[in-house]
Amino acid sequence: MRCPFCRHGDSRVVDSRVTEDGTAIRRRRQCQDCDRRFTTLESASLTVVKRSGATEPFSREKVVAGVRKACQGRPVSEDDLALLAQRVEEQVRQTGAAEIEAHEIGLSILPPLRDLDEVAYLRFASVYQAFDSLEDFESAITLLRVEREQQTT
Numbered sequence: 001m002r003c004p005f006c007r008h009g010d011s012r013v014v015d016s017r018v019t020e021d022g023t024a025i026r027r028r029r030q031c032q033d034c035d036r037r038f039t040t041l042e043s044a045s046l047t048v049v050k051r052s053g054a055t056e057p058f059s060r061e062k063v064v065a066g067v068r069k070a071c072q073g074r075p076v077s078e079d080d081l082a083l084l085a086q087r088v089e090e091q092v093r094q095t096g097a098a099e100i101e102a103h104e105i106g107l108s109i110l111p112p113l114r115d116l117d118e119v120a121y122l123r124f125a126s127v128y129q130a131f132d133s134l135e136d137f138e139s140a141i142t143l144l145r146v147e148r149e150q151q152t153t
């Protein structure tokens with residue numbers, strides 16, 4: 001990234017954050033020659049690779065749609081879902097990869113969903129991680145309990 005002041009070719013990234021709508025990364029850079037700082041906005045396309053090998057652009061709506069089912073009957077608002085999708089997108093974009101596998105998105109959904117609603121989390125995890133026995137539920141619930149106790153002590 002060329003410095004807009006002195007045209008020097010090298011700059012150092014001093015801060016980077018995802019824009020509010022999650023579609024771009026704003027970076028503060030410092031020129032290594034004149035030390036002046038400037039901002040760049042980098043938007044990157046993010047492609048999701050499905051298990052079948054087909055690709056599609058990342059979509060927050062799809063994240064919300066996937067999670068909404070697990071949240072049926074739970075005290076979770078549309079705002080909560082939108083915020084969750086934003087967190088997922090930020091998480092995924094922070095890896096810097098242009099392509100991401102669909103199952104990695106599922107993995108990125110689990111932690112914020114657990115913060116949001118534990119029942120919805122268990123439902124989502126049971127489908128996503130293909131729970132096929134009571135023991136799978138038991139171990140997931142045990143894990144939640146253990147972590148909850150760790151948080152309160």
Ligand SMILES: [Zn+2]
Pocket residue numbers: 003004005006007008031032033034035036
């Ligand atoms: Zn410069």
